[in-house]
Amino acid sequence: MSFSVTPKRAPSGRASGFRWPAVDKCDIHGLSFRQGIALNLACAGHSPCPHPLLGRARRTNGATLHARQQPGPAPEWWRNAVIYQVYPRSFADADGDGTGDLAGVRERLPYLAALGVDALWFTPWYRSPQADGGYDVADYREIDPALGTLADAEALIADALALGIRTIVDVVPNHVSSAHAWFQEALAAPPGHPARGRFWFHDGKDGGRRMPTAWTSSFGGDTWTRTAGPDGEPGQWYLHLFTPEQPDLNWNHPDVVAEHEAVLRFWYDRGVAGIRIDSAALIAKDPDLPEVGEHHEPGTHPHLDRDELHDVYRGWRKVADSYGGDRLLVGEVWLEDIDRFVRYLRDDEMHMAFNFDFMTRPWDAAALAESIRATLDAHARVGAPPTWVLSNHDVTRPVTRYGREDTSFSFAAKRFGTPTDLALGARRARAAALLTAALPGVLYVYQGDELGLPEVEDLPEGARRDPMHFRSGGTDPGRDGCRVPLPWTAAGDTCGFNTTGAPPWLPQPAGWGSRAADLQEADPDSFLNLYRTAIRLRRTEPALRTGDFAWTEAAPGTLAFRRGADLTCVVNFGDAPADLPAHTEALLASAPLDRDANGGGRLPGDAAAWLRN
CATH class of the missing domain: 3.20.20.80 (Glycosidases)
Structure with a gap:
């Protein structure tokens, strides 16, 4: 399949601002192509196409013009x-x-x-x-x-x-810059002022001389920095799980919740398809500020993976869903317990992590x-x-x-x-x-x-x-x-x-x-x-797009699995070559294969191959 479309031109010679009609659709991406250039899309006889455009925009009237695609009806791209x-x-x-x-x-x-x-x-x-x-x-x-x-x-x-x-x-969401307007307002405000409520300002122990907790930073060192009052006297401490230039936000404060949902809308309104959420498991803190012990019941750690933070991401999911099914939330979730990890991926929270x-x-x-x-x-x-x-x-x-x-x-x-x-x-x-x-x-x-x-x-x-x-x-x-x-x-x-x-x-x-x-x-x-070849095959091979997954027999030091009915991935982690199954066609390999007349052969050490059965 191929097509070529030349757009109408405005009197100025620039592409006019009307909504271009959909001329075709990529079955994989779920996108309708709406033209703003003279476009040639060649699918090389494949349906669905290997990839739209592939940099094939061409110059018209001496200027490079841009194709525009609008999300089509297919969700969950x-x-x-x-x-x-x-x-x-x-x-x-x-x-x-x-x-x-x-x-x-x-x-x-x-x-x-x-x-x-x-x-x-x-x-x-x-x-x-x-x-x-x-x-x-x-x-x-x-x-x-x-x-x-x-x-x-x-x-x-x-x-x-x-x-x-x-x-x-x-x-x-865990923190902002110390140059953020909110934090500058908080530093200028006295203890107890509402502006400080957006962060974790606390008096120290022993008359303010010691930090409120002995928590350690993700970057090493302390997690509290002491402020100074207008008179230069030492004041309250503020929490930062990373650097002192990154004060932690208090997610119990409604301003923090509302502002971040507004930020999501700001960028979704500008056409972004997804939000990656940094340090997603760290945003909630125990307001009693207990010390970190050797063991905590799940969901009760002083500042990691607390149960209440899921309400935040349920709110974010509502924002994403209000824009349609193709808007995405991706979590950076560093957790060893996989059962706790997948709680972030329930159908009313993040799409992936x-x-x-x-x-x-x-x-x-x-x-x-x-x-x-x-x-x-x-x-x-x-x-x-x-x-x-x-x-x-x-x-x-x-x-x-x-x-x-x-x-x-x-x-x-x-x-x-x-x-x-x-x-x-x-x-x-x-x-x-x-x-x-x-x-x-x-x-x-x-x-x-x-x-x-x-x-x-x-x-x-x-x-x-x-x-x-x-x-x-x-x-x-x-x-x-x-x-x-x-x-x-x-x-x-x-x-x-x-x-x-x-x-x-x-x-x-x-x-x-x-x-x-x-x-x-x-x-x-x-x-x-x-x-490039691996990504192209992921798109053009049905087994890699939608095929099921099953482990297959593998020699010690190797790993093998099947995708769909006819594609096998074999990885050799050892030093010595490993046997490849007979009667297979090599689609792609990370190193040269030693093939034999029966369609088998040897896979070198520290190498992988994709085989069609």
Whole structure:
């Protein structure tokens, strides 16, 4: 199937503002295409189509015009979506000042469309002093000036949707920036003033000299900071589970509830398809401020996973549902108890949450199989799609992590100087990409993982920005190493991150250009083309879209499962090659296969393959 449509033109020569008629519909995305460009959509004989547009917008009258798509009637686009995480400061720098920006993302939308993703999740792009990479929000209704303007955000949302790509934005309900107007008002107010009720201001112990509790910060160190009165005398303390620049909000206060629901509406009104909820399990606190003990009954911990916080997310779900069935809530929920975890995914709360159990497991067949089983079973109980993710802006990149003796991840274990075999890590990361892409549910990809980027571990001390590093006294490398700006081209001082040569806000290491996107596009065996092919097959193979899941027999050290009636994923976690089943066709493999005349063969160590029976 293919079609070409040329829109009517307004007298000015620009596309007129009327509502374009739907000319076709993507069966997978549930989107009707409404034209604002001369568009050619080729489905290569497939129905449904591999992906709309794929960057095929063409120039008309000397200007690049934009197709527009409006959500069609098909709900729940997100159940088997591929969602790409964008860390804007490190993605692409259009204005050449060394910091990535929204205009840079707009310029690279054809790359993202060619990758085949369904949505972009942006880490916070709001006005912020950047004490914690934008997770210290000063104003949700303004874009940080380093990234652009509200108009830039609206244009990016629209342009992405024109390519069949939805937008998800981050909301950080646990805290705001200390520069937020509410907190500045609270600091200027006396103890007991209503403005302080939006936060956790408390008198200290022993006449105010000691902190109200001995809770420890997620970033290390104390969770309370003492204020000073107008006369300079020490005053009350305020709570911050992260940094002092991130004061915690009091979710018992009606202003806090109302403001966040208004923020959701502000961004839904601007066309975003979803909200990612940061630190979702931390927002409720016990007002009696007890100390953290060795054991707490479920739902009663002083500041983690308290039962009352679910009322907040039920309210948010009502807001999302009021916009139609395609609006999404995604939770960042770090909990070890999977039964407590899936409570956030009941049908009146979030649509999905990140599966950190899988992400933190070691490269081991038994460990990952156990996680997959538990994940699928728990999500089936609540009817929510599981999610699969290998990394994000907080954790060590898989190419580095999987090249170490300890291939699991924990924040507490991060240290400088850990020996790493990057070649081994790359082989395992390629196999892990095929494993996650073959599982039922939602696939998340962090920017740069599709290029096989390693963690940058040799950043100069003076270049580091992450508060986790500084609050550890310098023993924790922090998270800067997974946030280094992307290499787009092999040539150039900044590997194509910008065209001015302005030094990136985090320095790129020597040899970064050897991993550049332009080189990988020309290499059929590259990380990038492996990801592109896997995502395309997820879309075009019915077994991967909607097929059931069943474990199949596997040799020790391997993992195998079937999707649908005819597709099998095999992963070899060992060093030695493993036998492949006979009479199969290889659809995709992370490493070259040794095939035999019977359609079987051998799968190398630390490799994965998709086979058609």
